[in-house]
Amino acid sequence: MLRDMTRVTTAAIAASGQVSPSDGTAGAGAMSPPDAAKMRRMSASRLLVTLAAYPLAQWPSLPNASERGAHAGTFDPDALHQLRIATRRLRALIDVFSPWLKPRWHRQLKAELSWLGHSTGPARDADVLATTTLPELRTDHPDIDWPAVDTYVAKLRGDAHAQAADALASERQRTLHGLLLKAFGIGDDGRAELRAAKALRRPSRTPGKRPRALTKHARSVLRARYIALFPDCRQLAMLDTEQLHALRVKVKKARYSAEALTPWLRKAVRAPYQDTLQAAQSLLGLLNDAVVAQRVCEDMPISVAQRDVLIARLDSVIVNATSRAAHVLCQLPDAHTLKRGMRKG
Numbered sequence: 001m002l003r004d005m006t007r008v009t010t011a012a013i014a015a016s017g018q019v020s021p022s023d024g025t026a027g028a029g030a031m032s033p034p035d036a037a038k039m040r041r042m043s044a045s046r047l048l049v050t051l052a053a054y055p056l057a058q059w060p061s062l063p064n065a066s067e068r069g070a071h072a073g074t075f076d077p078d079a080l081h082q083l084r085i086a087t088r089r090l091r092a093l094i095d096v097f098s099p100w101l102k103p104r105w106h107r108q109l110k111a112e113l114s115w116l117g118h119s120t121g122p123a124r125d126a127d128v129l130a131t132t133t134l135p136e137l138r139t140d141h142p143d144i145d146w147p148a149v150d151t152y153v154a155k156l157r158g159d160a161h162a163q164a165a166d167a168l169a170s171e172r173q174r175t176l177h178g179l180l181l182k183a184f185g186i187g188d189d190g191r192a193e194l195r196a197a198k199a200l201r202r203p204s205r206t207p208g209k210r211p212r213a214l215t216k217h218a219r220s221v222l223r224a225r226y227i228a229l230f231p232d233c234r235q236l237a238m239l240d241t242e243q244l245h246a247l248r249v250k251v252k253k254a255r256y257s258a259e260a261l262t263p264w265l266r267k268a269v270r271a272p273y274q275d276t277l278q279a280a281q282s283l284l285g286l287l288n289d290a291v292v293a294q295r296v297c298e299d300m301p302i303s304v305a306q307r308d309v310l311i312a313r314l315d316s317v318i319v320n321a322t323s324r325a326a327h328v329l330c331q332l333p334d335a336h337t338l339k340r341g342m343r344k345g
């Protein structure tokens with residue numbers, strides 16, 4: 001039931017977020033990431049191309065336009081999920097390591113990854129609506145005209161899948177994949193070659209080539225992403241849904257930045273900080289799913305009374321998730337603790 005969905009504990013959410021193939025970090029072939037100490041000794045450019053190889057190894061094999069035409073109406077949700085994870089990781093890396101990227105490459109990669117995310121987002125929202133949110137509502141409210149709702153949502157989901165399938169099978173997607181491989185010097189074996197990476201700036205135009213420059217940058221990014229969470233993370237009850245969505249984006253940025261810069265966070269701070277961010281992101285995601293469902297309910301071919309029942313029930317989910325997220329975010333370390341938890345080299 002929906003009431004059970006909003007009673008997720010921080011520990012349970014964090015436990016569900018352990019590294020798995022669906023997280024886009026495991027399963028990158030035979031490659032294994034270097035240990036934290038080795039990563040801290042790398043130059044920023046080498047670390048960037050090394051880290052970029054992992055989400056690119058998760059990029060699924062996608063059909064081209066002609067192959068999709070031969071299988072009209074089919075759609076692989078797993079490929080979409082895998083691709084969205086890979087693009088999130090890559091966008092985080094491009095954001096964190098932007099001073100070491102050529103401005104033209106940075107703009108182009110950021111814009112194309114954003115396009116792919118926006119093209120596939122509605123399919124993800126429709127899948128959650130059809131497979132999670134509405135089934136829970138159906139359990140609580142069996143008297144709703146569910147056949148009419150199912151027909152409407154099936155059409156909505158089909159349109160969203162068609163949009164995503166067009167993007168996944170497009171020449172633009174294949175061009176983007178090739179561009180990413182070229183940008184980070186990823187060879188046929190899936191490994192990164194620093195000299196082959198076309199997107200990297202000359203060392204003289206970066207904050208520095210030595211690991212010390214990266215350490216300074218890492219600490220600055222971690223601090224900036226943390227500060228950006230305030231004051232909103234302390235006043236969730238005062239935020240509207242758009243502001244809550246904006247906070248969710250900031251939480252995601254803080255989380256993925258912390259993951260990319262894990263070697264510069266001491267374990268005593270890293271684990272609770274990342275777990276808190278992940279739990280908050282999950283709860284704010286639940287809230288966002290309820291907001292999406294409310295918008296869909298506005299156009300459903302059901303009576304006004306039934307629509308009001310569903311919207312009111314979703315309102316309670318939003319309030320509950322907001323309260324839970326506020327509680328979780330109160331567990332963020334204070335600024336002094338986070339600063340002490342950052343490594344200096």
